[in-house]
Amino acid sequence: MSVWRVIRRTWLIQLRLRVAFPISYFQVLLQPLVFGGIGLLLYSAGGRSAHLAFAVIGGGLVGLWSVTLFNAGFDIQAERWAGTLEQLMGCPTPLAAVIVGKIASSLCLGLASLAANLAVGWVFFPHLFHRIDAIPFAISGALTLLAFFAISLVIAPLFAWTRTAGALANGMETPAYLLGGFMFPVAILAGWVQPLAGLFAPSWTVRALYAAAGESASRPDYPLWWGLGLAGTAVYLALSAGLFHLLETRARRSGRIGFA
Numbered sequence: 001m002s003v004w005r006v007i008r009r010t011w012l013i014q015l016r017l018r019v020a021f022p023i024s025y026f027q028v029l030l031q032p033l034v035f036g037g038i039g040l041l042l043y044s045a046g047g048r049s050a051h052l053a054f055a056v057i058g059g060g061l062v063g064l065w066s067v068t069l070f071n072a073g074f075d076i077q078a079e080r081w082a083g084t085l086e087q088l089m090g091c092p093t094p095l096a097a098v099i100v101g102k103i104a105s106s107l108c109l110g111l112a113s114l115a116a117n118l119a120v121g122w123v124f125f126p127h128l129f130h131r132i133d134a135i136p137f138a139i140s141g142a143l144t145l146l147a148f149f150a151i152s153l154v155i156a157p158l159f160a161w162t163r164t165a166g167a168l169a170n171g172m173e174t175p176a177y178l179l180g181g182f183m184f185p186v187a188i189l190a191g192w193v194q195p196l197a198g199l200f201a202p203s204w205t206v207r208a209l210y211a212a213a214g215e216s217a218s219r220p221d222y223p224l225w226w227g228l229g230l231a232g233t234a235v236y237l238a239l240s241a242g243l244f245h246l247l248e249t250r251a252r253r254s255g256r257i258g259f260a
Contacts, residue, residue, distance in 0.1 A: 003097045010101025011108075018071070018105055027070070028113045032063030036117050039183050053128050053213045056121030058183030061206065063113030064148060065176050071106035072152035073168070075099055076160040089251045096153070096244045103152040107145060114141075131214030136222050140208035143229050147201040150236035157243035181206050185215075201232025 018024050036059025043052050076099065079085040088095055122129060159168060177183065179197040186197045186207065197203045204225045211220035 003093065006093050006097045007101040007104070010098050011104045014102045015105040015108055018109055024067075024109060027067050028063060028109050029116055031066060032059040032113045032117050033120065035059045035062045035183070036120070051215060052121075052125055053131075053210065053215050054183050054185075056117060056125060056128060057114075057209065057213060060114030060117035061144075061180070061182040062177060063117070064107075064110035064145075065180070065182070066173065067106050067110040067113060068103075068148045068152050069155065069173055069176070071109075072099075072103055072155040073159040075102045075156050080160070089248065094244075095248060096240075099153065099156050099244075103149060103156070106152065107149060110148070111145070128213070133212045133214075136220070137209060137212035139226065140205050140212055140222075143226055143233075144202055144205040144209060147205055147229055147233045147236075150201070150233040150240065153240035154236050154243065157240065157247045160247055176200070176202075179203055181210070185210070198228070199232070201229050201236065204229035204232065 036055050039055030039058055040052060043055055076085065076095075079088055088098055178189065179186070179193070179200040180202045181197065186194060186203055189197065208220065208222050208225040208229070210216065211222070211225075
């Protein structure tokens with residue numbers, strides 16, 4: 001079976017499984033709407049109603065990150081718990097191909113989360129969408145998805161090395177909201193935090209996304225932001241390749257990957 005066929009079939013099967021899993025609806029619909037609603041209240045009460053785009057788009061980004069983080073973190077773990085990880089490691093198809101299909105299904109749900117928040121925003125705040133510069137917005141959104149995809153490919157093998165994946169996932173969720181500038185600009189963070197945000201590739205693409213939505217205090221520098229986002233994404237992909245290689249090497253040497 002070709003690698004592309006494995007990815008496509010895994011994507012389809014995993015998407016069906018995720019849709020049938022009740023917690024998916026919390027991640028995709030309820031959580032983003034709650035975060036978006038809280039953001040709308042805070043921005044309105046604080047006299048910042050001109051910046052409601054951070055609440056409307058930010059709620060969707062929160063949902064996208066939540067789906068990305070938790071699903072990617074447990075994609076390999078789920079195979080271990082089901083007793084199928086050894087079979088996957090022993091078949092000719094690379095484990096990474098199966099995980100890519102799983103991550104693609106997660107990103108589809110994340111897109112649904114973002115679309116739901118945008119739809120709610122369109123109904124109640126249509127004026128926010130009049131400021132959007134469509135082409136940079138679409139490019140920035142696509143690069144944000146690509147960055148999340150690359151991060152997922154790092155998280156999946158990384159979490160397979162530890163028994164505390166659940167704690168790691170919970171610990172990584174909120175910092176990403178801050179470093180990524182999902183619901184407010186990174187520029188308002190403390191000076192020592194901002195360089196850390198620069199290492200988080202989605203922070204650059206999200207900055208461009210908000211600039212295209214009219215939320216920029218200065219002239220947008222799309223080529224720079226897109227370039228930095230792509231550079232970070234390339235680093236994540238290279239790191240992911242190394243982690244998958246180490247994981248497969250360890251599995252073949254120890255024969256105990258299912259009990260790690």
